[in-house]
Amino acid sequence: MRDVAVIGVGITTFGELWEKSLRDIWVEAALAALDDAGIDTIDSFYVGCMSGGLFVGQEHLGSVLADYLGACPVPGTRVESACASGSVAFRAGFLEVASGASDFVLVSGVEKMTDVSGDEATYALATAADMEYEGYHGITFPGLYAMIARAHMHKYGTTREQMAQVSVKNHANGAMNPHAQYPYPITVEQVLNSVKVAEPLRILDCSPITDGAAAVVLCPLDKARDLTQKPVVKISGSGHATDTIALHSRKDLSWLSAVETAAKKAYTMAGMTPKDIDFAEVHDCFSIAEICILEALGFVEPGQGGPATEKGVTSLEGEIPINTSGGLKSKGHPVGASGVAQIVEVVSQLRGEAGKRALKKAQRGLAQNMGGSGASSLVHILEVV
Amino acid sequence: MRDVAVIGVGITTFGELWEKSLRDIWVEAALAALDDAGIDTIDSFYVGCMSGGLFVGQEHLGSVLADYLGACPVPGTRVESACASGSVAFRAGFLEVASGASDFVLVSGVEKMTDVSGDEATYALATAADMEYEGYHGITFPGLYAMIARAHMHKYGTTREQMAQVSVKNHANGAMNPHAQYPYPITVEQVLNSVKVAEPLRILDCSPITDGAAAVVLCPLDKARDLTQKPVVKISGSGHATDTIALHSRKDLSWLSAVETAAKKAYTMAGMTPKDIDFAEVHDCFSIAEICILEALGFVEPGQGGPATEKGVTSLEGEIPINTSGGLKSKGHPVGASGVAQIVEVVSQLRGEAGKRALKKAQRGLAQNMGGSGASSLVHILEVV
Known part of the structure; x- marks a missing residue:
């Protein structure tokens, strides 16, 4: 496995962002991370999102977000592990760069939780528990x-x-x-x-219940030193x-x-x-x-x-x-x-x-x-x- | 990157499986694949599922399924790319084994689509399109x-x-x-x-709209020859x-x-x-x-x-x-x-x-x-x- 570095980070303000959509905030974080990394192309990206389906009625975020970033045909993959979705995305990106399959991978997470009512958000979150033996009771x-x-x-x-x-x-x-x-x-x-x-x-x-997005850019450690003047951060x-x-x-x-x-x-x-x-x-x-x-x-x-x-x-x-x-x-x-x-x-x-x-x-x-x-x-x- | 082989496969009957739950059919396919591979432990697994949230009201499938397979604390990750979720899982497992991070990875896909009405299923499937510009119109x-x-x-x-x-x-x-x-x-x-x-x-x-699950077991190619008497299949x-x-x-x-x-x-x-x-x-x-x-x-x-x-x-x-x-x-x-x-x-x-x-x-x-x-x-x- 190759050593992997983080060379860029980006994040939106967190809060009730009613005037922005899921796509908007994700692109904002992704562009901030790419800008911080000083690169404008990526080999692939991952997005952690718990429930695009229940919170905003949109699955298939890999393609939606590739499109809105203007990055097609770059592959984009959504991963989910409830509230751990973001770090599952980070691990997936880490493994992809470590494997040698890709050099520059954007890892991101997003959730738009305030477009539904509080009851609906509570239901969506409960699907992270055992719905058959906990949630439905x-x-x-x-x-x-x-x-x-x-x-x-x-x-x-x-x-x-x-x-x-x-x-x-x-x-x-x-x-x-x-x-x-x-x-x-x-x-x-x-x-x-x-x-x-x-x-x-x-x-x-x-x-709280929050809208927000965050993103980081990964690359092989041996390339990181040439790309950034900032301290090099290794995973x-x-x-x-x-x-x-x-x-x-x-x-x-x-x-x-x-x-x-x-x-x-x-x-x-x-x-x-x-x-x-x-x-x-x-x-x-x-x-x-x-x-x-x-x-x-x-x-x-x-x-x-x-x-x-x-x-x-x-x-x-x-x-x-x-x-x-x-x-x-x-x-x-x-x-x-x-x-x-x-x-x-x-x-x-x-x-x-x-x-x-x-x-x-x-x-x-x-x-x-x-x-x-x-x-x-x-x-x-x-x-x- | 290491070469990777498929050493086991398993699949359920596809159809309207009203008497079985998502967990049931996933475990059935996973056990069949492990049995075919002749192994009883894995380092991690991936599950492709388009919308556990909208079809059965259950997200966090990595943990749900690890639990029901009796495999905790093995890491399980759900990936999604609408109807391509299964092959995204396959690629993720391939990269994990290729990277050297894991030797034995179970890759699986599951969907339980007939627990909701036809209208609800059609809505859930539509979330794979551009909901803002296609689906909602x-x-x-x-x-x-x-x-x-x-x-x-x-x-x-x-x-x-x-x-x-x-x-x-x-x-x-x-x-x-x-x-x-x-x-x-x-x-x-x-x-x-x-x-x-x-x-x-x-x-x-x-x-059609279908319930079903499928699974395969991956390992490094150089280990595959010792594990199976069957023809060795390389990715x-x-x-x-x-x-x-x-x-x-x-x-x-x-x-x-x-x-x-x-x-x-x-x-x-x-x-x-x-x-x-x-x-x-x-x-x-x-x-x-x-x-x-x-x-x-x-x-x-x-x-x-x-x-x-x-x-x-x-x-x-x-x-x-x-x-x-x-x-x-x-x-x-x-x-x-x-x-x-x-x-x-x-x-x-x-x-x-x-x-x-x-x-x-x-x-x-x-x-x-x-x-x-x-x-x-x-x-x-x-x-x-």
Whole structure:
């Protein structure tokens, strides 16, 4: 396998983009990434999108987007793994360049979620769960993650305040991100007093419904040095794993085994351990998710995700800054785009282009994305070389 | 890139499988392919599915199916390119094995189309067209292909009878396929007198709505020889291309440029020309499509697809047998599965396992699959080595 680099990144503002279509925002992100990479032709592209069918009534996005980018006959492939669709696209592009089949591959993610009603969006999102045994019986994602939260609280003594602190920390970071949907700080009190969604989760524990797109350009590492004056970012590790689709089939609701397995694969490929990672973007679809992920990635011991968050270990100035972008909570969560948006943030930090939220030490970053209630997860490790 | 072989194939009966779910039929095909390959573990799998969301209200199929196969934490990725989803999955698996990232990859396709009404299925299929400029204005696929047929008739003098002969020939082949949805012969008169759908196309020019799944197992060529006693089938060429999503953007409605481009890539990779191919499975979603594809693949000159079909060039005993399986018309067209089902047929012919429809000469076979009105197409070339 050839070594692969990221040489360009692009992202739209995340939010309720009612005046733009899915095609519009995807092309905006794709052109930004190509411009950043300094190239104008690609060999192929991938687009992660969870449900073009249910959100905008349009499948076949590979061809739709190739056409609207003016890129036909370049092959375009849509990939899907619910909210992990973006990182599945990233892995597919990585493998294509690594194989030698292509040199320049655009990897992208997009979701246009606000063209349907809130009920319709909730139904579309529920199709990421086990519809036959979960969804059709009435449970949606806040309820599934509420059960995970209850299990974690019961097993480890994780507190409501610790979960709230995840959202507070991510909003503090997102306040410095010009692309964020909710770029302002919030307080623990606001989280604890916000509307109940599914006990113990409140609305400010939950990531929002968002329109947005993100894109990155990949090429062989040995070509990257000639193409960019910026720090060269290498993809050092990639891992992908699944877990049971339904929560009821798991032995321990508080443990995200797909995250652990994907991380181990990525660490092994990169020849690294959790201690080698300087910072990470992780899938905080709900506040409790970030706590579970900190543990499954090996950044803290099992049960220590809550206390570590409370102590500031994961803040911008902490030992392992998490979600410097604002995460899904503050930046927004256009489901198919989120995995690619994480890569955009990691690359921006590694290149020293993260503006006010730039980290002092950013040589090695990790991105963790997942689908459903953790039934699929991908982990990627990137580093400046 | 490493050379890659197909070492196992599996397929369900195609038809209206009301007593089985999407999960059931996918697992049935996957287990059949693993059994045929003689292995019980895989490194990853891909599943092509056009619209789990619109047909059965279930996305996130990578995890759903990993779970139901009992394969977690093996990574599973769903890919989509409308009716070309199956061959996009095949190409993704091919690249993963070629890259060296994985040794054993299951490639599959599935669609469960009869759990919704005919109107709902027609809407779901229309999302493969340009919904903003075609679908929402009322046109569906029979109408789009009727325009292609009119253009071809006008430019080349292609006749109604020639189109009917495509269906007649494919049903003659499908009558010998125990997995076919409609395994019986039909006559030209029956096609010409069948119900009108969109002039000049009648119902017997159109592929049906179908439930079904198909799967194949890939591994590095150098491992294949030790694993199977059967003839070793190598993937010699792979091409993927796009064209404009909407028909109105094309210069010539009668020419499928994505098919031509994908074929040229596959021929170049394989070091072959159309004359080197012994037989092919092609995407006869409508009778006119097969005629256009014969021309775009270079099997006949432009405009000669109709006359060649009439002369029997594409029959089982002809110079270039096409759709020995019965094609989409007789075998059935579970859209996400069709591209993989084509590979199953090509491998069966190459191995001499095609029963009554076995060809006398089958050393090199081609599979051509496409999405929408030809906005995406993939071509694969396989040969016995």
